[in-house]
Each structure stands twice: as C-alpha cells, then as structure tokens.
Amino acid sequence: MLKSVRPKKNLGQHFLTDLHVAERIADTVDACPQLPVLEVGPGMGVLTQYLLPKDREVKVVEIDRESVAYLLERWPELRDNILGEDFLRMDLNRVFDGKPFVLTGNYPYDISSQIFFKMLDYKELIPCCTGMIQKEMAERIAARPGTKSYGILSVLLQRWYDVEYLFTVEPGVFNPPPKVRSAVVRMMRNDIHECGCNEVLLKKVVKAVFQQRRKMLRVSLKPFFAQTSLNRDHTEFLSHPELTKRPEQLSVDEFVELTNRIEKEIS
The missing domain is CATH 3.40.50.150 (Vaccinia Virus protein VP39)
Structure with a gap:
C-alpha cells in the first residue's frame, strides 16, 4: 500500500x-x-x-x-x-x-x-x-x-x-x-504578437504606478523624469489631464500609449 x-x-x-x-x-x-x-x-x-x-x-x-x-x-x-x-x-x-x-x-x-x-x-x-x-x-x-x-x-x-x-x-x-x-x-x-511599446518600460511603469495606486499618475511617474537631463522641463508633460487619473482608471491599451509617450519624453 x-x-x-x-x-x-x-x-x-x-x-x-x-x-x-x-x-x-x-x-x-x-x-x-x-x-x-x-x-x-x-x-x-x-x-x-x-x-x-x-x-x-x-x-x-x-x-x-x-x-x-x-x-x-x-x-x-x-x-x-x-x-x-x-x-x-x-x-x-x-x-x-x-x-x-x-x-x-x-x-x-x-x-x-x-x-x-x-x-x-x-x-x-x-x-x-x-x-x-x-x-x-x-x-x-x-x-x-x-x-x-x-x-x-x-x-x-x-x-x-x-x-x-x-x-x-x-x-x-x-x-x-x-x-x-x-x-x-x-x-x-490573444492575437497580439507585438507589445506596441517598450515592454521593459511598460513593466516598470505599471509596477511604479500601482505601488502607489492611490496617487495620481503624475505623482507616481515623477521618478522616471528625475534621471533625464537636468535642463529638460517636463512640467508640460506631467500637466496632461490624463495624468490626474489613478492607475486603475487606465485600460491596458492606455498603459501602452502612456509608455510610448513616456519613452518619447525621456529619450
């Protein structure tokens, strides 16, 4: 047995x-x-x-x-x-x-x-x-x-x-x-085979904002811009109306779009 x-x-x-x-x-x-x-x-x-x-x-x-x-x-x-x-x-x-x-x-x-x-x-x-x-x-x-x-x-x-x-x-x-x-x-x-954005950056963005899920996106995303050129002003980007939202308000596609905009802003 x-x-x-x-x-x-x-x-x-x-x-x-x-x-x-x-x-x-x-x-x-x-x-x-x-x-x-x-x-x-x-x-x-x-x-x-x-x-x-x-x-x-x-x-x-x-x-x-x-x-x-x-x-x-x-x-x-x-x-x-x-x-x-x-x-x-x-x-x-x-x-x-x-x-x-x-x-x-x-x-x-x-x-x-x-x-x-x-x-x-x-x-x-x-x-x-x-x-x-x-x-x-x-x-x-x-x-x-x-x-x-x-x-x-x-x-x-x-x-x-x-x-x-x-x-x-x-x-x-x-x-x-x-x-x-x-x-x-x-x-x-599903039928998606290309992420549509920088996948590594997407993971970083998603993790960063949900770790501070009660804060507006523009607050939790600030560290992404602290490492870029000191002469670059990101005030206009961070004042975008969408960034007053909390992370749970964004769809998956909107996170992809946001990641693309962040990459363009910090590159």
Missing part, C-alpha cells in the same frame, strides 16, 4: 482531495487540444490522474522528493516525464523540445504570481494556461479597469492573454484546508 505524502508548509502544499474538482480542473486544458501538457506541483497526482488519459503527452514538474517518489510508484508510466526541478528556475524551451504546450496545475499560492511572470517570459511557447490559485489572485488577474482588484498582473497578463475566471473552490476540499478560498482560471493567448 502506498504511503501518503505529508503536505509541507514550507512548500505551500495543500493537496486537493475532491476528485470531482480535480477532474473539472483537468478538463480546462481541453480548450487547447493536441498540445502536450506540463503540470506544476502535482503532489500526489490527484490532477495528474485525469490528465494522463487525455491522449497527449503529459509531463509534471515537482520539487518535493517525497512526492516524486510517490508519483513514480503510483504511475510508473510517468517515469521519463517527471521533472524533479524548481519550475521557476527551468528553461521551458527544453521541456517539449521547443514545442508549445499547455501549462496547468494546483499552483502553490505563495509563488503563483512568480509562475505567471515566468509564463509571460515564455508567452510564445504557452498558448494556454489553466489551473487553481488563490481566489483573490484569480480576481486580480481577471479584473477589469475601474475595479479595486485591477493591478499589475491584470495589465501585464491581459496584454497577452484573455483571462477567464471559471469557478470558485472552497477550503474544505484540501488537506490541509487553506485559510482562503481558491479559484480556477484559464488564460488563452
């Missing part, structure tokens, strides 16, 4: 125990048929067992050695497809030899934002990402402009992905139960 894996607090492990929920999460990858699947943090394989019959290659990445040992014993057919690594340090180009894949998982809540930032670095390789995260995070990445949840990840993810909030999951279906509710999301690559 297989010995259960003990959930480890330092790895943020909360093992899903409801098989119906696990099957529903696994079915979210069907939006991208044929593509291979990479599951992050399979634990004891509750989601994996519903991915394996989908007639496509499935690989799992798991940093916990105890979980790896369990998976090898429970599903010997996974032997060559278990990657005992840290997902955040992996070169995703080598997972399926440079071929696109679907990313899924019951993601550790404390690193889910880092997982999505990494996904953005490999966006041309990941046309579809699904999985379970903290409900607050799910609301954040799916949020629309003008809402309290709209923030850094909302803008940066929605530039490249259409985000769907699929369903909510209660704490009681986990071992141990988390202190928060969870939610399942799906992100599908």
